[in-house]
Amino acid sequence: QGHLVPSTMQVPGPVEPSSSQLSQPTHLVNPVHRSPRFGESSDPERPVPLQGAAASDEVVEQQVGFMDSGSHEVGYYNVKESDGAYDQGDTYGEELNTDTAPTMDQRGIWGKLMDWRPGFPTHDQTEDLTEEDSGFGNEITDTAMYVSQAAHDFPLLVLYSFLFFVVLTFTSIFVTIIFARQSEAERRAAGELVAKDLALFFEEQFGKAFFYARALSSFATQLPEFQALATQVASWEEIVSPTGTPKRVLSPSAANLTETYNSIADSIFSQQSVNEGAINNIQFAPAGVVGYIHPIAGNEGALGHDLLRDPNRRDASIATIRERDMIMVGPLNAIQGNFLVIGRLPVFIDEGLGGIPTQDTVMFPELEGQQMVAGKNFWGFATVLFTWDVLVNQSKITDVEESGYIINVTKADRDENGTKTDQITSFLSSKHGVITDGITEEVQTGAGPSWDVTVQPLEGYRPGWVLSLSVVAGLVSVFVAGVCWAAMVANAQRKKLIDSMLPKKASRFLLRSPGKPFVEGFQNVTIFFSDIIGYTNLAGDLSPFDVMKMLNEVYTEFDRIVAKHNVYKVETIGDSYMVVAGAPERLEECEAAARVARFGLDLLDLVSRFQSSQGLTLQVRCGMSSGPVVAGIVGTRMPRYCFFGDTVNMSSRMESTGVSGKLQTDIQTVRLLERSEWAFSIRQRASRGTQIKGKGKRTTFYVEEVLGVAGTSLAAGEKPLVTIVRVPSSDEEVADARSILATNPNKEASAQGSSRAGVYMKEMAEGYPSHAALGKGVSTRKA
Structure with missing residues (x-):
């Protein structure tokens, strides 16, 4: 429709109503009270037909009509399309009876569309898209697209x-390792303490054995009756026990010393509370x-x-x-049947x-043949035996x-130099691990095999949670980094949005001084x-x-x-761009003017x-002016x-008084362009000046072309x-006058809005019938 309809002739916006809607309309609109559609005249006395694209050069006749709900009159006129010419029938406004009035089918689709004025849809097309995109899978897709x-x-x-x-990951892992090492050190300290306590216990017991043996040996070396025993043993009868153990039977004189020995040993026991x-x-x-x-009970064997x-x-x-x-020997199975440690x-x-x-x-x-101790002979052994189960x-x-x-x-044998050998025997080991x-x-067991006590926690000294905690730390780091990234992105997007709406210095001022007014002045801007x-009309039709x-x-x-x-985009209001x-x-004032002109x-x-x-094409008019302004932030909500x-x-006056396809400006801006670094081609609009609302007649100019760098x-x-x-x-002034006439043919047309003036201007430029020939309506043309 009009100069904005695409070449495919698809009528934007309304669709054909159903037969039920057309056969029994809920309301009928009188064309006198109906607001004009795009491509129609605002004067109900001068209806202008809607035209469709002819399939060929043949004349296509359509019946277009409307019904007045008040008078029940049906008016129609014939439209004959042939090379863009049309004529109007003589039946417009005649009173017709129902017998002669055309039926709904006879009036065709264009008549139907004129009677049916669609309202706004109940929801946006974007809501359909939202409904189609709902679902968990689409949410994941949207999130992935957002990321x-x-x-x-x-x-x-x-x-x-x-x-x-x-x-964060390395820090968390490092902290985890530090805590793990600290925990390991604490565990090792506790394990070392346990091992030392156990070793100290055994050393104390073995120290007692050494003390008792030394005490007994002193009696053997000082009492004459015991001193002679070593040389008498060879005369004792040799026997073999039923188990094959070699033995000797004490002589009567040696047996008489048993009570003496018991009394000596008993005194040692009683003094040291060894019985416990x-x-x-x-x-x-x-x-x-x-x-x-001593004691003999249980040890007779x-x-x-x-x-x-x-x-x-x-x-x-x-x-x-x-x-x-x-x-220290053992622990071993003694011949008397006990599991003993022998010192x-x-x-x-x-x-x-x-x-x-x-x-x-x-x-x-x-x-x-070596003499072990100079000047001394071997007498025998003073022996102390421990019950291993009680000791444990x-x-x-x-x-x-x-x-x-x-x-x-464990115990390890020693070599001739007293060094531990690799021959290690374990005689006490936990069953748990x-x-x-x-x-x-x-x-410290003396000169014999070395005893070692080894201690370890069931889970080891190194904490088992190091790996799992490191993984958790990594996941937490990912989460925290993701949250921080999302927060930074949100902040960056917010700053980007604010910076796209406000100058950076203004946005920074609002952030640092909320509630305070931001105002600044500029000596000369364009x-x-x-x-x-x-x-x-476009907004009303689409x-x-x-x-x-x-x-x-x-x-x-x-x-x-x-x-x-x-340049700085200030705002858009509808179709206005500033x-x-x-x-x-x-900027330097001449550079500012040149930037805007270009x-x-x-x-x-x-x-x-x-x-x-x-398929829509547009026409715009532009205007520019230079001078001082004051800028600032207005309001607190949506500033x-x-x-x-x-x-x-x-x-704004330069734009509203301009014509399509021209950039209109005033003398002040022209003077700035003359001094700029760019060369322009500028033409004065009219020698008599242009009437500017609130300003009177002013000399205005059209900036037509950028010639190059001055x-x-x-x-x-x-x-x-x-x-x-x-x-x-003179020809340009006539053309300007015709453009002005086409844009504003009379006051009524001017009052209808500046947007319609562009339609008139383009029709005049393309050679369509003049305004006087068409009356007050807006003509239409093929797309």
Whole structure:
């Protein structure tokens, strides 16, 4: 319809009503009271037909009519399309009876459309899209698209978030490792304390054994009756027990010393309260034969045991003689049936008091004839025996195991130099697990095999939560980094949105000084206005969605030109587009005027080539003016950066009094363009001046073209470019007058709105019938 209908002749907005809607309309509209549609005259006395595209050069006749609900009169006229000419029938306004009135089917689709005025849809098309896009899967898709777009728009925030994630992850893992090491150190300290306590317990018990053995040995070396026993043992009867253990039977004189020995041993027991301890018994073994045991009860099987003749005991006995110190043997199964730990101390006496020389190679071939102690002979052994189960119970090993520790008690043999060998025997090991990283404490047992107590928690000293906590820390870092990224993106988007709506200095001022007014003045800026001609009718004829879609397309192109020329977009109100140069960023006044002029010319060039996705073409008029203004933020809700001053009004007047496809300006701006770095072609609009509302007649100009950079030449030998301002020729003045007449043919047309003037102007330019020929209506043409 009109000059805005696409070439496909698809009528935008309304669709054909159903037969039920047309056969029984809920209301009928009198064309006198109905607001005009796009392409119709506002005068009900001069209806203008709607035209469709003919399929061929044949004449197509359509019946178009309307019904007046008040008079029940039906008026119609015939429209004959042939090469754009039409004539109106003579039946318009005649009273017709129902017999002669055309039926609904006879009137055709155009008559139906004239009777049916569709209202706005109950919901936007975007709601349909929203309903179609609902669902969890689409939410994930939308989120992914949002993240992708945000990453594309703010790549540095992605880098910052990644670095923050890396730092946070390493920090959390580092802290986790520190806590793990601290926990491990605490556990090791506790394990070391447990191991030391156990080792100390065994050392105390073995220290008691050494004390008791030394006490007994003193009696053997000082009492004559005991001193002689070592040399008497050879006369004792040798026997073999039923179990094959070699033994000797004490002589009567030796047996008489049993009571003396018991009294001595009992005094030691009573003094040290040994009966409450783990010591099972203490023994005297002159010449290696166990002749005296206290207490004897339960240990009778060991009486008379010949250690040097017993192959299971000889090696340990010879080792004790060689070391000349106490050696702990066991735990082992004793011949009396108990599981014991045996501590033997060799006893040496002066050669003159008796004893067995260690140089005797028959008796001690292992010693190779060496005298172990100078001037002394071997007397025998003072022995202390511990019950292993009682010793373990008294050490509280079971309690330690129940508290979550694994314990292992081992012994390692020593070489000739007293160094531990690799031959290790474990005789106490927890059943709950295997020690892989335990803490070991050595038990001081004398010169014999080395005892070691190893302790380890069930879960080990290294915390098992290190890996899981590191994973959790990583996930938390991802979450925190994601939240921070989202917050930074939201803040960046908010700043980007505010900066797109307000100048940066204004937005920063509002953030730092909320509630305070922001006002600044500018000595000279250049303001630009543009207006889409025919927008009022366009908005009334198309659906709001289609109007919004078209405006978005054209304003998107306008915004690109704004960015190209680095001018400031102030606002858009409907079809009005406003930009300024020289504010908010201050510019030299001539440069500001040149930027706006070049912007306006590029905008007009774009509009001349523009076609929307619906096939619509546009016409605009533009105006610009220069002068002082005051700018500031107005309001607290949805604040806007606005300009105030007579320069704003003058710029708006330059646009409203302009014509389609022209950039109109005033003398002040022309003077600035003449001094700018760019050369322009400028023409005065009319020698008699232009009537400006509130200003009277003013001389205005059309900025027609950018010639180039001032002072340069387009070709060799040509004069440097300068801004050219010329007066209009008589033909140009006539053309301007016709344009003004086409734009504002009379006061009534002027009152209808400036948008309709563009329609008249284009029709005049394309040679359509004049306004006088068509009356007061707006003519239509083929798209």
